[in-house]
Amino acid sequence: MKTILHWFKHDLRIHDMPGLACINPQDCLLPVYIFDPRHRVKLTYGFPKMSDHRLAFLEQSVQSLKEKLQLLNSDLLILEGKPEELLPILAKQFNVHAIHTEKEIAHEELQVLRNVRNSISIPVIEFESRTMFTESQLPWNVDQLPSVFTEFRKGVEKHIGLNHVVLAEHSLPQFPESCNLNEIENLWHGPYAKHRPLHPKSAIRGAGGEDEGLKRLHKYTYGMHGIATYKETRNGLIGEAYSSKFSPWLALGSLSAKNILKTVNDYEQEFGANDSTYWMKFELLWRDFFQWTFKKHGNVCFQAGGFTGIEKKTRHNPDTFDAWRFGETEDAFVNANMKELYLTGFMSNRGRQNVASYLVHTLKLDWRIGAAWFESRLIDYDVASNWGNWMYIAGVGNDPRQDRVFNTKRQADMYDPKGEYQMLWLHELMAKNDY
Numbered sequence: 388m389k390t391i392l393h394w395f396k397h398d399l400r401i402h403d404m405p406g407l408a409c410i411n412p413q414d415c416l417l418p419v420y421i422f423d424p425r426h427r428v429k430l431t432y433g434f435p436k437m438s439d440h441r442l443a444f445l446e447q448s449v450q451s452l453k454e455k456l457q458l459l460n461s462d463l464l465i466l467e468g469k470p471e472e473l474l475p476i477l478a479k480q481f482n483v484h485a486i487h488t489e490k491e492i493a494h495e496e497l498q499v500l501r502n503v504r505n506s507i508s509i510p511v512i513e514f515e516s517r518t519m520f521t522e523s524q525l526p527w528n529v530d531q532l533p534s535v536f537t538e539f540r541k542g543v544e545k546h547i548g549l550n551h552v553v554l555a556e557h558s559l560p561q562f563p564e565s566c567n568l569n570e571i572e573n574l575w576h577g578p579y580a581k582h583r584p585l586h587p588k589s590a591i592r593g594a595g596g597e598d599e600g601l602k603r604l605h606k607y608t609y610g611m612h613g614i615a616t617y618k619e620t621r622n623g624l625i626g627e628a629y630s631s632k633f634s635p636w637l638a639l640g641s642l643s644a645k646n647i648l649k650t651v652n653d654y655e656q657e658f659g660a661n662d663s664t665y666w667m668k669f670e671l672l673w674r675d676f677f678q679w680t681f682k683k684h685g686n687v688c689f690q691a692g693g694f695t696g697i698e699k700k701t702r703h704n705p706d707t708f709d710a711w712r713f714g715e716t717e718d719a720f721v722n723a724n725m726k727e728l729y730l731t732g733f734m735s736n737r738g739r740q741n742v743a744s745y746l747v748h749t750l751k752l753d754w755r756i757g758a759a760w761f762e763s764r765l766i767d768y769d770v771a772s773n774w775g776n777w778m779y780i781a782g783v784g785n786d787p788r789q790d791r792v793f794n795t796k797r798q799a800d801m802y803d804p805k806g807e808y809q810m811l812w813l814h815e816l817m818a819k820n821d822y
Contacts, residue, residue, distance in 0.1 A: 390415040390481055390563055394474065394488040395463070396496075398516045398640035399448045400597040401455055401559070406487035406514040408557040416560040417481055418456055419474075420449050422467040422575055423499070432708075432756055434763050440732030443580035444595040444766040448639045450578075451596025461562040465575040471502035473573055478509055480571075481563055485510045489517060489640070492678060493770045494686040518675045519644045520547055525679070532683045534694075535787050539676045540669070549668045552649045588811060589731040591635055591766065592627050600636030604647060607631050608654050615658065618666040622737045624808040630735070631667065634767035637674075644671055677775035680785060688774050691753065693783025701753045711746055712760050713819055714812075720799035721745045723812040730815055732766035737802055743780040744793035754781035 391410050395418060398404065410416060426437050437445075453463035466473050474486065490513040491497050504511050515521045522529060526546035533539045543549075568574065585592070593599040607613045613620070613628055623629025636642040648671055655664050684694040692698040709715075713729065714722035724738035734742070739761075746757040758777035762768050778784025780791065803809055 388414055389484040390417055391560070392417045392419055392474070392477060392481070392483045392486045394470065394486055395420045395449075395452065396489050396491075396640075397638070398489045399452045400600075400641050400643065401452075401459070402597070402601075403516070403554040403643040403646050404514075404557065405516055405555045406489070406512075407559070408555040409514075410487070410557070410560050412558050412560055414560050415563045416461065417477070417483065417563055417566065418452075418461060418463045419477065420452070420463055420465050421470045421473055422449075422465070422577065422579070423469060424467070425469070425495075427579065430759055430763070432759055434760065436763060438732070438763045439580040439583065440764060441766050441768060443578065443583055444635060444732065445639065446578045446580055447595030448597075448636075448641050449595075451594075451598060451641075455597060456559075459559050461559055462566070462568075464566075464568070464571060465577075466571075466573045467575045467577075468573045469502075470499055471506045474503055475507045476572075478507055481566065483509060485512055487512050487514060489513065490515045492517075492681045494689065496770075516640065516643065518678050519552065519648050519671055520675060522679075522682075529679060529683050532679050534680075534785055536673060536676050536785060539679075540672050543672060543675075549648065549672075550652055550655075552645050552652065554643070554645055554649060586731045588727075588815075589733065590625070590627050590629075590727075590735070591632055591731065591733050593635075595635070595639065595641065595766075597636075597641045600633070600642040603632060603636065604642060604650055607633070608650055612658075614651060614654055614667055615661065615663055617663040619663065621666070622735075622802055624735050624737065624803060625811060634769075635733070638767045638769040638772075644674065647671060674769075674772055676785070677771040680775055681771040688778060688784075689755065691755065691783075693778040693781065695783045697783050699782070700751075702751050704750075704752065707750050708746075708752055708756055711742070711750060711752070711757075713817060716745070716750075718745060718749075718795050719809050719813060720795050720803065723809040726812045726815050726817065728761075728764050729817055730812075732764055734765075737798070739776065740780065741793050741795050741798050743777060744791070745795055747781050748790070748792045749795075754778070754783070 393406055429435050456463050491500055524547055526542045593603055620629045651664055651667050681688055687694050714725035716722055721742050724734050724742050728734040746752050747754045754777050758774050761773050779786045782790045
């Protein structure tokens, strides 16, 4: 009998887990999550890498996973510290034969993974659990990945297709009998984040965790049939119904992308396909595209010139940036969106495009400070989607049209013609020291 340690990171779920599917049912499974103190440091910009909104949603998701595992006669060791220091201790303490974990794509996460490998003698095996398709399924080698989304989409739709998907199935191996929580050091004694009641105007109505994510998936598809009109409503600004709102659970892996795709396909089988059901698949493809783009280009995605290398003239003005992030610019539509983000940890896709364009093209600030602020605040932060979209807006990424500028006044007239969204948020008060 072997003991396999599964190191959960951004795969906080039980369903569709390739890293669990390959474990012999006769072996033992030791599930582990580690809160790394490096995730809570202050950035050079003066604000934390992870705000309380984002941290609270993460903590809810981790605690939910623990409770779900306990219902299945297992458990989750929640620790705090550096993985490269804690995992070797656990491996020795429980005679672990191998570590299973999610495959990483971004620089910081890859460095931690290298640190773990350098500190341990047992195999560390990575599994692809973040995307709809594995790297081996793509019709190109990653280094030949198209830089334009349309080429990527056509290639995937032609060679793989979007109408069939199989989820990883598994039973849950037993928890090690020798594991006594009272004997384990560095246990998490959280939560770190301050208690936050859900904002009454928040577009995200659920807490973190797999059960909440699955509930939202079912509600949006089979409950409200929002998937049938998604393309027409997705540019909305108010409430929970205008778009899927899957992203917070998807970002932490509480929902798998493959499970969303399968649910859309099942819905089409029962109720018929249309432009809206396809558009959900289209958006999932965009997400996969950004994941593979990061895998291809690596750390240059965090540099001023993006992966194009085109550096643009910007200015450094902390007061101007503060006006943007706290919703105190000369643009009411931008301000409303930035207040929603600050107070709830969420903003619509239409809002994100507008406020990003405003920071880059109107205020002429470095796009990376905007991306870092989004990283800090968004409960649905995903490294590839966030930085990929910011590169796109800044004209240093995947956009074939350089300098795509959003006219925020025109956008407000189109998507908030009665000013209802702006009235909803502009008069909200914010405690600016809370960041």
